[in-house]
Amino acid sequence: MFNMVVELEQINKCQSILLENLSASLQLSGDFNIGFPGGSWNETIKFNDEIWFHHFEIADDAASPRYWNGFGLAQNLSSNKSNNIVVEINIPTNGINRRVAGFFAENEMGEIGLFHRGSLGGGRKGVGKQAFLSWSSYELTPVLTDGNNETAILVGLIESDDFPAKLYQFLLNIEGFKQLATSGEINEATYISDEELLERILNENPKQKRPKKSTSETIGYERSEFVKEFALRKANGECQLCKRDGPFKTKSGRIFLEVHHIDWLSKGGLDIPKNVIALCPNCHRTMHYVNNQKDIEKLKSIACEQAP
Ligand SMILES: [Zn+2]
Ligand SMILES: [Zn+2]
Secondary structure, three states: OEEEOOOHHHHHHHHHHHHHHHHHHOOEEEEEEEEEOOEEEEEEEEEOOOEEEEEEEEOOOOOOOEEEEEEEEHHHOOOOOOEEOOEEOOEEOOOOOOOOOEEEEEOOOOOEEEEEOOOOOOOOOOOOHHHHHHHOOOOEEEEEEOOEEEEEEEEEEOOOOOHHHHHHHHHHHHHHHHHHHHHOOOOOOOOOOHHHHHHHHHHHOOOOOOOOOOOOOOOOOOOOHHHHHHHHHHHOOEOOOOOOEOOOEOOOOOEOOEEEEOOOHHHOOOOOHHHEEEEOHHHHHHHHHOOOHHHHHHHHHHHHHHOO
16 A cells, blocks of 8 residues: 655655656756746756656745656657647645645555656546546556545656656656547547436437537648549559558549548648548548558558659
């Protein structure tokens, strides 16, 4: 059983151990702009090829004095833009403070764990602790706090050699979760029980009214009919990813395929023969939902070969 570390002197010791362990594995440092909801700072941060880390102490916030520990993924680190924090694991320095997500706790063997309470929704409705736990493989660990039990996610044991790897896993999980939540693939409805789902449907529209019109803010791009035609001709009815024929013939008698931009137009891709490929609807959806690197490479080499 873990016991929460609540005495300031002990908390200070744990934070120093955390810093020591991280300094040993994050041996690079550099100046970067780091962004968080509400602003950004230029800071010198520590990093390796997996994690970046920045920390300081917030002593002047009377309600929530804390050690601020911000972590990000080094794969996204850039000197040209603001680098978003993946997660803050802040540690209250005034004992128990449930508004702050992090804490240290110690077990009978004297091992000290870094914990996170698991609320990661960033204000998005329904995309919180429960959704993250359902989606990730994390289980809650019980922690004794002043005689009360609470539960939290054990990120890792701070003195252990595998701590940086555990922390990296935690960051990857959160980043993956946030991306799915942002894209709408995980939402309020995703992880509720069947009963609750039916209840929510009923409560939402008890009189079965017709849906209201909605306006969409989706940005479209002007695309060349000639470039599209080029891709369709090259494919000649056969999906260029799975190599199967398109699913049906259109009224004009042509086998149906969709034309996809390998580098997405929304991410700056160009509407030119080298960047288009004809796909069956299944493969096209796969490229938009999964966009597997291997598939991208494969399509790029086909498109480059067939482009003038
Ligand atoms: Zn296909
Ligand atoms: Zn597409």
